[in-house]
Amino acid sequence: MFIADDRFARDFYHELTGKRGLMDALEGRQLIAVEPGPGRSATVLSANGAAPARLTLARFHAPRTCGPAALVTELVLAFPPGGTVGRSAPPSHVTIVALLDAAPFAAGGGTTLRALPTLDAMALVRRVADRGELATRGPSAGLLHAPSLGADLAIDAGEVVPLRSQYAVGFRASFVRTVGESTTDTLLITGVAVTDPELRHLHWVVRPIRLRLVRGMIARATAGRLAPRDSRATAVDVNSRRIIAALPLALRCP
Numbered sequence: 001m002f003i004a005d006d007r008f009a010r011d012f013y014h015e016l017t018g019k020r021g022l023m024d025a026l027e028g029r030q031l032i033a034v035e036p037g038p039g040r041s042a043t044v045l046s047a048n049g050a051a052p053a054r055l056t057l058a059r060f061h062a063p064r065t066c067g068p069a070a071l072v073t074e075l076v077l078a079f080p081p082g083g084t085v086g087r088s089a090p091p092s093h094v095t096i097v098a099l100l101d102a103a104p105f106a107a108g109g110g111t112t113l114r115a116l117p118t119l120d121a122m123a124l125v126r127r128v129a130d131r132g133e134l135a136t137r138g139p140s141a142g143l144l145h146a147p148s149l150g151a152d153l154a155i156d157a158g159e160v161v162p163l164r165s166q167y168a169v170g171f172r173a174s175f176v177r178t179v180g181e182s183t184t185d186t187l188l189i190t191g192v193a194v195t196d197p198e199l200r201h202l203h204w205v206v207r208p209i210r211l212r213l214v215r216g217m218i219a220r221a222t223a224g225r226l227a228p229r230d231s232r233a234t235a236v237d238v239n240s241r242r243i244i245a246a247l248p249l250a251l252r253c254p
Helices: 006-017 083-088 118-135
Strands: 002-004 031-034 041-046 049-061 072-078 097-100 157-162 167-178 184-195 203-214 231-236 243-248
Touching: 006 031, 006 049, 006 072, 041 072, 049 083, 072 097, 118 157, 118 167, 118 184, 118 203, 167 203
Parallel strands: none
Antiparallel strands: 002 072, 031 049, 041 049, 041 097, 049 072, 157 167, 167 184, 184 203, 231 243
């Protein structure tokens, strides 16, 4: 597991070693490895459920060594084999959330709704995108392209994730409005909601935002008001809307 965060790295290095000079220790070095000692447990959450784990090694990477300008903490976690733990432990190269020093427990992913058929999922993304356009309370605009299913697409895309009683729907879609007789204004609207398929009970987890596009790019004046996290994916608590974890756009540690 990798955490790109200066404060976490400094605090965790101090917690493990009793020393505060992580940057001094990294002077002239790209990597420091620290054994955490016995008894450092964790619970790892993934799409497979919750799995108990043990922290076996912490590596601290110097700024820009892994790509981001921040310090990167690499945590090596070990999972006990067999039983329900083996089924709930995540496979390699997936997004996880680790609760450090949490009482170990194991649990399956739980019962979720069935995945929607492709056409139904695309229709749901479109309906949520239209609701997002209304929620931004700007001049009325119409959808320019029907969003496709695929989180890795550049724009005009969405994703539907089944939950226990509702669906999580994320979208980013371009809209267009007529400004004058021959002038149009192109917008990008993005957000994340939890909803039923009919949108009777829709709850915004990440409130939709409206961004003006100029030649397919976010206008600089608009982007200046944002606080982008430079993340490829984020884990957000549905009720509090608090960001639990963020996945950097690029992370390549040696």
